[in-house]
Amino acid sequence: MRGDLPLTLRVNGSEQTLPAVPADTKLLDLLRWRLGLKGTKEGCRTGGCGACTVLVNGESVLSCLTLAREMEGQEVTTVEGLSGTAEAEAVQRAFVEAGAVQCGYCTPGFVMALVSLRRERRDGPPDLPTLASELGGNLCRCTGYYSIVRALAGLLAAPIPPELPKSTFSVDPGRSP
Amino acid sequence: MIRTDALPKAQGALAYAPDVQLPGMLWAAYVTSPHPHAEIRGLDTAPAREVVGVVDILTADDLPALLPREPEPGRPLLATRATRFVGEPVAVVAAETLQAAREGAARISVDYRVLPAFTDLEREFPHWPTPEEMRSHPQVNAHVHARRGDFDQVARTADHVHRELYQTAMVAQVPLEPHACIARVQGDDWYVLTTTQTPFGIREDLADKLGVPQERIRVEGTWVGGGFGGKNEALLEPHALLLSRRTGRPVRLALTFREEFLFSRTTQPALFWMESCLKDGRLVARRTRLLLDTGASLPGRDFALGYSLGFTLGPYRLEAFELEGYALRTHRPPFGPHRAPLAPQCTFASESHLDSLARDRGEDPVAFRLRHVWRPGDRTALGQVVGPFAAEAGLRRAQETALAWKASAPPGHGVGVALGFWSTGTGAGGEARLTLSPQGLVLLQGEREIGNGSIWQGLPGVAATTLGIPRKPWRCATAIPGTLPSIAGSGGAGPRRRSATPWRRPPRASGANSPDGPPGPERWAWESGAGPSP
Ligand code: FES
Ligand code: FES
Numbered sequence: 001m002r003g004d005l006p007l008t009l010r011v012n013g014s015e016q017t018l019p020a021v022p023a024d025t026k027l028l029d030l031l032r033w034r035l036g037l038k039g040t041k042e043g044c045r046t047g048g049c050g051a052c053t054v055l056v057n058g059e060s061v062l063s064c065l066t067l068a069r070e071m072e073g074q075e076v077t078t079v080e081g082l083s084g085t086a087e088a089e090a091v092q093r094a095f096v097e098a099g100a101v102q103c104g105y106c107t108p109g110f111v112m113a114l115v116s117l118r119r120e121r122r123d124g125p126p127d128l129p130t131l132a133s134e135l136g137g138n139l140c141r142c143t144g145y146y147s148i149v150r151a152l153a154g155l156l157a158a159p160i161p162p163e164l165p166k167s168t169f170s171v172d173p174g175r176s177p
Numbered sequence: 178m179i180r181t182d183a184l185p186k187a188q189g190a191l192a193y194a195p196d197v198q199l200p201g202m203l204w205a206a207y208v209t210s211p212h213p214h215a216e217i218r219g220l221d222t223a224p225a226r227e228v229v230g231v232v233d234i235l236t237a238d239d240l241p242a243l244l245p246r247e248p249e250p251g252r253p254l255l256a257t258r259a260t261r262f263v264g265e266p267v268a269v270v271a272a273e274t275l276q277a278a279r280e281g282a283a284r285i286s287v288d289y290r291v292l293p294a295f296t297d298l299e300r301e302f303p304h305w306p307t308p309e310e311m312r313s314h315p316q317v318n319a320h321v322h323a324r325r326g327d328f329d330q331v332a333r334t335a336d337h338v339h340r341e342l343y344q345t346a347m348v349a350q351v352p353l354e355p356h357a358c359i360a361r362v363q364g365d366d367w368y369v370l371t372t373t374q375t376p377f378g379i380r381e382d383l384a385d386k387l388g389v390p391q392e393r394i395r396v397e398g399t400w401v402g403g404g405f406g407g408k409n410e411a412l413l414e415p416h417a418l419l420l421s422r423r424t425g426r427p428v429r430l431a432l433t434f435r436e437e438f439l440f441s442r443t444t445q446p447a448l449f450w451m452e453s454c455l456k457d458g459r460l461v462a463r464r465t466r467l468l469l470d471t472g473a474s475l476p477g478r479d480f481a482l483g484y485s486l487g488f489t490l491g492p493y494r495l496e497a498f499e500l501e502g503y504a505l506r507t508h509r510p511p512f513g514p515h516r517a518p519l520a521p522q523c524t525f526a527s528e529s530h531l532d533s534l535a536r537d538r539g540e541d542p543v544a545f546r547l548r549h550v551w552r553p554g555d556r557t558a559l560g561q562v563v564g565p566f567a568a569e570a571g572l573r574r575a576q577e578t579a580l581a582w583k584a585s586a587p588p589g590h591g592v593g594v595a596l597g598f599w600s601t602g603t604g605a606g607g608e609a610r611l612t613l614s615p616q617g618l619v620l621l622q623g624e625r626e627i628g629n630g631s632i633w634q635g636l637p638g639v640a641a642t643t644l645g646i647p648r649k650p651w652r653c654a655t656a657i658p659g660t661l662p663s664i665a666g667s668g669g670a671g672p673r674r675r676s677a678t679p680w681r682r683p684p685r686a687s688g689a690n691s692p693d694g695p696p697g698p699e700r701w702a703w704e705s706g707a708g709p710s711p
Pocket of ligand 2: 100102103104105107139140141142143402403628
C-alpha cells in the first residue's frame, strides 16, 4: 500500500527487517501478527490496561499506543525475550507463589512493567507503596489486586501492609460451627 | 497450592482466543448503533465495498437467505427495522486485514430516525408502581412474587418499620481479554474456536440462533482471559460463522473495548424498595420490592429475578417475608450476569439496609448481624435447612479485625462490614470422565478454566483424592460438546462441585464421537500444564 516502508528493529536480541510496514501499524500488531509474539496481550487498545506492555530500550511502553515505525533502529523486548532471565523469573515466581495469576491475561503486562520498574531503582529497592502505585496503569479484572500486592511484598521481602486484609476474610469452613 | 497453569501464563506462553490465527483467515468488524432506539430507514454498504481488502458485508437483509427459519421475535442477530440499544450490531464487515474491516465498517452509512427511548428506570418509576399500572405496562418482561407469612400484618404490630430505597448502577464485566472467536464452516461442519465459560451452552445457543442441528456444531474453548458471567452466550459466534459460511474462509471476530461495554451482556440498573420490621429489638420481617432494568432483553424471561431476589433477605432469621420484582425491557444493552446474576446488587441493598437499621438503633453492626444470622439447623426463606455455615465464625473474626483496622486506619479511611453468601452447584448437572489413554490418565470434562483454578487444578485434585490415586501425572482435557452429555458452564466454584460429585464408574461411551476413539486436537482440546495445547 502507499506509505508502506521497510522497518529494521531489534526484537528480543535479534535484528528484524520487515519489508513493508504501513505508517499506522501499531507496535502491538507488528509484534503479535507479523512476528507471532502473542505473549504481548491485546486488551483495551487504548492505553488503559497495560496488557500490551513491552520494553523499548529497556523502558516499559504501551505497545498499543506506539507506532511500529517509530521503532526504527530500536531494541524491543517482549515477555518471550525476557522469560528465562533471572530478573523476569523472580517476578514471575513471585506472582505464581502469591496466587496472583488467575486468568493470566494481565500477567505478562505486569511482569514487563515490574521488570522495568525494578531496573529503574538500582540504587535501592523501591518500597511497596511506590511500586504498587507505579503499577497503576496495569489493570487486573480477576484478582482484586490483593494477591498482586502480596506478590510485590514477596519480591521486596517486605511485610504485607497491615491495612490490607491478610487472610482475614478467608473463612475456613472446617472450623465453622 | 501452586497453580500449574500460572507460570506458563506469566511467561505469555499460553494461547487465548484473540491470539489464534488460521491460514487464510479474514478479519471482521462491527457497525453498531449509536442510538438507543431508532428506526433504520436505509443502509448503504456501497462505500464500504470500495475499500481495498473488504470481502463481505453481512446485514439483516442477508439473514433470511442464510437462516433456515425466522429468528425468535425480539432477538434479531442484526438490527432489522429498528435498533434497540446503543451498541446493537447493525452490520459486520469481513476483510483481508483488520484495518480494512474497520475502514469498511466506518464507511457504511445508516440512515436513522431517532425514536423516544426508555433508559431511565428511576424517572419512569419514582414510586413503587401499583399492580394496575404494571398489568398494562408494555415493558414488563417478567414478574416474580413470593411470600411467607403476612408482612403487612407483622408491620402493623411492629415497634418500628425501617423503609429505604436503594439503587444500583449498570456494571459491565469487561474481562481483560475481549470476546474473540474464529469460525470455520466447511460443508456441514460448523466449527468455532472461542473464549467462553460454557462451550456446551454456546453450542446450544448457536443451534438455536442459527437453526443448525447441534451435532453439526463444534465449539472449542480456549484459555479464558476472564469471564465474570459475560462469556456465556453466543454473541459474536453466529456472525463469524455466517460470514465464514458465505466466504468459505475462516473468519476472526473480536470486540473492541467500547463494544465490550455495550454489546456484551451487562448488568443494568435496579431499584430496591427495602422494608424491615423490628419487634422487641429483633428483626422479624422483611419486604423487598425490586424493579430491574433488563435492557433490550426478551419478553417472558425471568432473568435473575427468581434466582437472586432471595439474597435481599440475607442469611438472617425472619418470621415473615415478601419478595416482589419486575424485570423491565428498556433501551439499554441486554441484561447479563456480572459475577453472579444480580446477587451482588441484592446483597448490597440488603446489607446497607441492615447497617442503617443497626445505626438507627445505636447498635454495633456486627453485633446486630450476629443476633440474626442463620445457625446450622435454621431454615432459609425457601425452607432449606442450613447445614454447616461459616457466617457466625466469619462475623466474629471480622469483629476482631475491624477493631484492629479501625485503630490503624489512616485519616479519611473507614471500616465497614458486609455479609455475603452464595449458592453453588445447584441446578444444572455435569459429568466428567476419567480415561486411561496413550497420553496417560486423562480427566475429560466439559467446562473451561476461567481463572479460579476449579477446573484445571480442582477437578483432578478432587478426582485423585476420591479415588485414592496420585495427583500426578494427570492431564485435564476439555470435551468438545458432543463427547459428553450437556454440561453447565463455569461460574464460581460451581463446576468443581457439580463435576466432582458424585464420582462413579461412567457408563460405557459409544459412537464415533466418544472419548474411547482416538483423540485428536480437532475433537478434544488437549492441555497440559507445561505449555499451550499440543
Ligand atoms: S492494550 Fe495497550 S494499554 Fe490496553
Ligand atoms: S488474572 Fe485475570 S485479569 Fe489479571
